[in-house]
Amino acid sequence: MPVTLRRPQFAFRVATTFVAATAMLQTVFCSGPVAAQSLRDGFDHPPAEARPMVRWWWFGPKVSDAEIVREIKAMKQGGFGGFELAALYPLELDGNQPYLSDAHLAALKLANDAGRAEGLRVDVTLGSGWPFGGPHISADLAAARVTLVKLPLEAKAVSVDLPVLKAGERVLATFVGTSAADAVLVEPAAGKVTVKPAAAARTVFVVLQTPTGQQVKRASVGSEGYVLDHMSPDAVQTHLHAVGDRLLTAFPDAKPYAVFSDSLEAYGTDWTDDLLAEFKKRRGYDLKPHLLKWFDTTPDSAAIRRDWGLTLAELTEERYLTPVNDWAEQNGTRFRSQTYGHPPVTLSSMRRVDLADGEGADWRIFSRMRWASSANHLYGKPVTSAEAWTWLHQGAFQATPLDIKAEADTLMLQGVNHFIAHGWPYSPPEAPEPGWAMYAAAVFNDHNPWWTVMPEVNLYLQRMSWLLQQGEPVADVAIYIPQDDALAASKPGTVSVDGEAGKYITKGLTSQILDAGFSFDYVDDQALSAKGFRARVLILPKMTRIDPAAYAKIEAFVKAGGKVVAVDRFPDSGADLMEADADTAAVKAISARLFKGAVAENAVGAALKTLSARDVTGLTPETGFVHRKLPDGDLYFVANTGNTPVTLPLTFSAGKTGQVWNAVDGTVRVWDGAPVTLAPYESRVFVFGAAASAKLTPVVSAKASSRTLDSGWTLSFGASTKPLAAFGSWTDDPARQHFSGVATYSRTVKLTKADLAAGLTRLNFGNGTPEVIPDGRRNGSRAWLNAPVRDAAEVFVNGQRVGAVWTAPYAIDLKPFLKAGDNRLEIRVANTAVNALAGRPAADYTALKAKYGDRFQPQNMDNLKPLPSGLLQAPVLETAQ
The missing domain is CATH 2.60.40.1180 (Golgi alpha-mannosidase II)
Structure with a gap:
């Protein structure tokens, strides 16, 4: 029969394991900060505030007091430094507490009190699901867009009725003509467009403001509704009062460390109620006569779209980011924001938020993670957090500790120095193991079999986070964000700077810089004047448009000793419509002064080596x-x-x-x-x-020797112990295919004093074998290595815990624990929960969706197969080097 550990056994095993683990790490995972007097002190004992956090999902929300407290204690025990409270869609039919109900707020208060009692940081999402919105957002406060309605006007006809307007809709402009190219603006009256008769048939073009219709994604019970208009002061203030003020009543004694806003994913939005007035005030001309050019391609369309997009970005910064940040400050907390997406924002918009957060594992393409860290570097903010492991090794429970490290390192290569794990699903005690999971995320809670090594995984992340928060970032190269080109490329319903930037800041350009031995940040128009802009070389990607004022800053940078490289071509056009001719002439003149020639993208690395010493x-x-x-x-x-x-x-x-x-x-x-x-x-x-400067004794390499430990082992699953016939995956045994949990490999190793003197103390589990990495882009990341330990191990010698083995190189030094004579060796290996899940039908959410609607779709949870588990080859005892 397959054996699967159920919660009582699993919890007991974790608890007994952690007694040993936390005893070893108690000085690292203490409840308060450790004073680090030197870099080395901080490395040995990193401060508590550098510990990773988790995004803690409450489904429904449906939670119990006892389980809240239990999970908080488990977080601390595993080395996490805090949690971000987030409410998502329900996973049970009954018993859900409506979002912001008295019961929900009481649970939030308990979580805050219990978390702080454990010395943990507590953040909270400023709404349920994403983007922000809900039942308090009416159609006239919802995210809006412009659409084009075409009404036929027959020959000799003199009027046509306008469409019947729905909630949140209004007519912005009407045009009449045989085509969009020759259409002229006319003013409607009394619900009609009236014109002089003409011999030919014509079309009435109606530009209509309408809600995008987007609903809050993954909403909890009671938080369903429209996504708010991020450019509307009324919508933002309504949300802050209806949700923010109510939410903070759950924190009467100690406010959350930060409130959080996820990435701006208000897709389709490109309008707000007073855009016409704001556009004229900011851009200096009336947008109304040009509205048709948003939907057509004319010589002026690109400049108009740029001006339109820039106005949206300014309004989002002024009416969403700034007031939310101010509200947070007034309420004794901070605003942590993923400041990118739709509606558009600029890189420098992040200067308006207290804490910049990012996401994205691929470090060799245009990255929103590097977008966030660059802004922090430019504006002097020392901590860049990451929503980490968002799509790690899909689906839920596939991810391993090696996967965690593989992605963590790519995030750090982009400037990350604090991690927020995505995430920790709340799971009720009665749920079958391995408990609940979020539809598209790895699971970092204590239902995961390899949770036994979580303290070591988090210690690595904690050490690295603290180290990378020290001193100042060094980036000799900066890449200019071509925001004018990006906004000029806008399309109806799709306006985003970062969404377009990857077409200019290509994988090829990024590779040229990195492979030449340079690190880099991004910079935009406003940040060219920031104190943190210290690059030696500025790269202009293949771009056409630039604001002459920004270009003048670049010319000043060159006059001050900086170097600038234009990729493939020079900018040769101004950005806005009003001063098109004059601005274009100014841009061309600056290009002529700065450049003798452009540099081909595939030659950028070589050019950099001639302009600056490689780091x-x-x-x-x-x-x-x-x-x-x-x-x-x-x-x-x-x-x-x-x-x-x-x-x-x-x-x-x-x-x-x-x-x-x-x-x-x-x-x-x-x-x-x-x-x-x-x-x-x-x-x-x-x-x-x-x-x-601390003096260290150089390591003297001993004469290499080794001993393969390929026999004499027993393998135990719970109370069942049998001699081990051969190393390999325990799933090769049909009776163990669906076992998820911990199995123990044991044997006695005899060593002489001479063995110990010769340094025969390193236990090596092997190198693993690389897997074929498929071509093409994928959501998230994973480690493409079939490791020799599947998927994590705790090593004990003579009853004492030596440590954990969870990442390459899969080896551990046993020296302090070995003695001459017989030594009892135990290796407790944990796999993932996938094997147990593969042995049962997939969860059926039919009834849940019938009651609450289709709020989520599990990712990659169909047709699960048991994964290799255990020690895949015989360990080798070898000379420690």
């Missing part, structure tokens, strides 16, 4: 770096993001010798400039200067 050499396309300038030295993070080992002949601009720090196991060694070998998805920190 790092010896990298491969799979390896990247981050450089932080410290008050007394330099710190570099180097990561292998590939699934094969690499040997890197690294050189750093900061020095030739220093120290190399391993944030996984906490070891520190001398680095003398020798090539560095990194296993798949392995990383290191290199430290130079006074921060690396």
